[in-house]
Amino acid sequence: MQNSSLPTVKSKGIYLLPNLLTTAGLFSGFYAVIASMNGRFEAAAIAIFVAMIFDGLDGRMARLTNTQSAFGAEYDSMADMVSFGMAPALIAYNWALQDIGKIGWLAAFIYCAGAALRLARFNTQVGIADKRYFQGLASPAAAAIVAGSVWVGQDYDIAGKDVSWLFALITAVTGLLMVSNFRYASFKEIDWRGRVNFIVMLLVVAVFVVVSVDPALILCCLFYIYACSGPVMTFRHVDKLKVSDVIGDTDIEDEPQTSQSHSEPRDK
Template structure:
């Protein structure tokens, strides 16, 4: 009689996911106490843990359905609720309905983005993200708050601008704009020695003004999606911006399969050579 498989969860990847969840929760609590710099930094820390848990799970062969679901729920807190509440507490609370609506647009966009991502695992083009990834959107909002605190800016004085950026970040997450995922980069390959010097230079630049540099980087990345999309299509359609994108190749294949054998073009038959 074989022994039944022991039930449980893998500790290491879920521990990293929990650390990311804690960072997002800490960001919310810090913003409620007026510690906006700590709140913004905590969101960036959550991004680090979010990037580690999946890679550690693959490296240690500890992937599981529980881990995937837990990671998605943790992302909703760290990159959905936390950035919206930090932005609201810093700059949007005095705008009334406009303020909380802008924050809600961001939260709804993050929820829809994560739901769509989960349903497209295994079928989406790994080279691109469809819509702005929720960690990048969170970094954009948190980076703005961090820059404002760094330069002693009163967020309530620029509430409309913050509301606009927060709402746009939420809409970009549910858009069809193509964003490079950088998953095709060979991280195991060899690079010239000068590449290491370039990496060191990047670290030095980030260390000098981390808030400003990170905000500019993620702002440029947010703008790259529309640029990539507009450059890759000849005529911009509504499906290229929002909604269900039309896959012309799949549509052609479906129509071709519905034809009777006599209607099919002989050139469509597989080669017998």
């Protein structure tokens, strides 16, 4: 006779669907590195944007299907470091920065280190930071700036070696923006499940049409504008600019929010 009082063994495993999307994003980032090593820079840049799509889907899917987990959150961060940290840095180096020696790989390293620090800071502030804003440029947006610039260069037959110094500056500054204290809109307060006016849907269609005219140039310009919005937003909301408004540690005084683990879009 079996003893019914024995404790029930909790089943172990990982949720398939959200982690499958995370793996797809990781694969896109890895593919981007391989493509850039083979000189296929346009494909590499597009792969970064594909990784951004999967990164936006995995957290939302976990929330919708109630499959949040600590494993998923950590796996997501590791995948993002590859897709939005290492991959853009290597694409930048292979496309333009290797021709200027140490300055080139140092610019790529600044970007890579900035992405790592940005992800680490984001993970430590989950649940206490103001959800309306990102502190520093989110790593997917930073990756889009680097990848978008390469994509535009390929579309307009611009050789990377001809813009090496400019691109080194762009890469390094993008890395520094990730670890800055500039406030960027997170768009997390938008109610994606709410009702909207029919005109709004027409505007959404119009946006897709405009982007399709020249995806590389338009997407690149949009992310450059977003990168510039952080300093502009910060300068407009402070009476007297201090060093702590730009870089350094800041005290977070917002009320603690519910802890999350892979339950929200983790746009780092």
